[in-house]
Amino acid sequence: MEMVVNAAGRRVPIRINGQAVFPFQGIGQYKPTGRMVGRPLRSCADYPADGDKVVPDIKTALQQCGLRDGMTISTHHHFREGDLVANRLFDCIAEMGVRDIRWFPSAAFVCHAPLINYLEAGVIHHIEGSMNGPLGDYCSEGKMRGTAVLRSHGGRWQALQDGEVHVDIAVIAAPAADRFGNCNGARGPSACGPLGYAEADAQFADKVIVVTDHLVPFPCTPWHIQGQLVDYVVLVDKIGIPEKIVAGTTQITKSPDRLRIAELTAKFAEAAGLIRNGFSFQTGAGGISLAFTKYLEETMRRNKITASFYLGGSNQLPVRMLEEGLIDTIIDIQAFDLQAVCSTRDNPHHIACGPFTTYNYHGKGNFNTLTDIAVLGATQVDLEYNANVVTHSDGRLKHGIGGWQNCLFAKCTVLAIPSFRDRIPVIVDKVTTLTGPAELVDVVVTERGICINPRRTDLLDAIKGTKLPLIDIKSLQHTVQDICGGAPEPPHVGEQVVAVVKWVDGTVLDSIYRVL
């Protein structure tokens, strides 16, 4: 595999899965040329005049889509650990004797571990999407044919619109759909909230299959996905378990250390003047981020401040703030709990959205740069403020990028993280995998104090004279290394690149190597 050193000093391949790629060139440096990809042109004459696109089952739909070896098939992850469609889809594909499929999910979860059997059996060639849990291990151990490609949610849109990834068949699990294919995630027994991550697939795939367990009379409104984009509709017994949407990263922390991190983050935001009338914020779905939202709410109430918008995957905390008038609008791509699901259905100020206008970097601006403060997690941060979110010090793929890279473009990005995990320091000399360049990481808040990126002299000025526990990142590293008994072991990895991390503009930011 021929490698080059990119603008971040990382060695990256120049071809991935046979396709030429650009190395990372610095933030905002790579400018795309040419035009977006267009869907194949169709004629109404080839679709049923009565608008009834229902076919008996997934297999029939796949057959009519012309499924064949080597195709790319996409799914979305709005059900998270409760997804019942992707595994069933690949059961069908396997039964049809089709091989070498590239699976292009918007994210994969532990519930998709059974698909390892299909990677082993050759039904799936490789996966391009987040590689969590067992799938991450499988990939990290070099067992997957093909190289995994990790993209942010915005990067996934960019890859589809730029024509980097051509999806042959998109399969969209929709909690409510009509026979024409209009569908949404707001209603039905498996309601999951927005269907934002499926928007790009519907727009750019050659063929689109909607799988639903709740067929409603035409027209299914509001149509988050328009039926004009849909080729076939399949009715199944159950597409997902909404209760399992609340999984993994979507519960508030109970750890005193982590609560302290959340509280310090809120105090920093207040002291730096970021919490003012009409401000906007985004938090991740991790436990600390959620706790931060609670502290933020208290600060806002105390100071009688309201926010103009909350951006991002939503949950019961911003939903309550919306209902109580503390937030004007929620712009939501994914509901993280059932309260959020109901809110997207019932509250006209809770907007079901997609990564197009929020996260896509190859567009005419996006919402990320308009957000005043984003509070995110990370697995590692180095002394330059470069950050990692996909691997830990052992080098294994553990987490997807999600919207993380996109959110780094907020006016103030805070990584709210413990200074060590399982006695392994999080502040390191060099991140195992570069996922977020240092220029975009403004503040690191740990239980031991707050580090501010020296590039952000404005923030340093803003908090001058406050009693916030500021700490130099190098001192923090020393303290933590003392506690943990030294720096983390370097990862035991070989030379084989098993995955790459793409930047939001489609360039290659870093490589992930086979663990030994």
Place this chain on the structure above:
Amino acid sequence: MEMVVNAAGRRVPIRINGQAVFPFQGIGQYKPTGRMVGRPLRSCADYPADGDKVVPDIKTALQQCGLRDGMTISTHHHFREGDLVANRLFDCIAEMGVRDIRWFPSAAFVCHAPLINYLEAGVIHHIEGSMNGPLGDYCSEGKMRGTAVLRSHGGRWQALQDGEVHVDIAVIAAPAADRFGNCNGARGPSACGPLGYAEADAQFADKVIVVTDHLVPFPCTPWHIQGQLVDYVVLVDKIGIPEKIVAGTTQITKSPDRLRIAELTAKFAEAAGLIRNGFSFQTGAGGISLAFTKYLEETMRRNKITASFYLGGSNQLPVRMLEEGLIDTIIDIQAFDLQAVCSTRDNPHHIACGPFTTYNYHGKGNFNTLTDIAVLGATQVDLEYNANVVTHSDGRLKHGIGGWQNCLFAKCTVLAIPSFRDRIPVIVDKVTTLTGPAELVDVVVTERGICINPRRTDLLDAIKGTKLPLIDIKSLQHTVQDICGGAPEPPHVGEQVVAVVKWVDGTVLDSIYRVL
């Protein structure tokens, strides 16, 4: 100009304005190949990080869009006779000294007559869009450089997505917008309802300018047009006069003959079994169509029937039926009066939509074919049921196609028309301009009786035994000719093609000739 005879027996050019075109090949016969056009790829790095795309005035926006001679500029017609943006836009273009612009409006109105000056002066090269009133005369008299191209609303989307028409700069008049360019037509002092006709322009133009008189804080929701599609935002004093939306064709008839036509149409629909629970309908904005809606409402009340959806430009009549539970959903592309404007804003079952999923023929089905009955107007019908909607017997361009061609695909299409106008028969041997092929015209209802296309044996069967005043179209023609003193004079036209009518698939259906 080289001409061929198309599948409808009409002579049509093989090149229009230097571009090769296909002759009409029969309904559903022409199948497009290849892919849709894609927008140019952009980078967020080139757009303001604070999301503020406001520039001081239209001229600045045009300059920054790189306006130059020969470009194509599009506008939409949601303000109808109340539009204040298109004329002002061309004032700016003229002041900038730019020439030979192709104007691509979704429709033009009498209020745009001042643009004739710019056609004369060379600022505008030619117009591709509906040619009504003075613009129609100007074109009919052969004074316009270039050939006018008349398209249906669905055909306009098709032309944009198929790449037939490349728009350099789209100018969208938006009653409410934020600085990022998110905008809608539902709010603000100039609220006009949906912005459906501007959707395609926003999606396919190289550059997009939003002109508003009501700048709201980010985010402007619901965003009918997404800000990610927008390059510049301009704030002006006033973009339109909503009171003038109700103009020309949008008032209920008071003529006893025409009321009789509307009543007969409703009686036919009832007798033919078309008005049943869950049925759907579309009517045009003409006086007879509106009166039909009133009779239909009475029929529905009497029989305790509710409709699943009303499709099309909406007005106070379907709005009241929606509010009273007689219609479940209005799917609306354009509000025809202020009651409709308010309803799109306030009623979640009044869906602001665009011609993409309703009318576009080069898609995966559309809503037109799902509609049970469409009641439309026409200027002429021949004995084969071919129909005309753009010229009268004098051959002059008088009306745009609007959604008319698209609506012909309803399960039952009724032309509800007087048998003569100004003592000129409407039933003719040969329509002056073929706009709708006979296969799609099912019923012609006049004040003298109902003609049913003999192809529709099912409809003839359905009304067998009823007392409806059926009349053979040939007998009707004789009666009308007796009243009017013979057949209409043939139009006094020459050989020069001044305009063409496109079919919904982009093929050329007929030519319109210079009047002598």
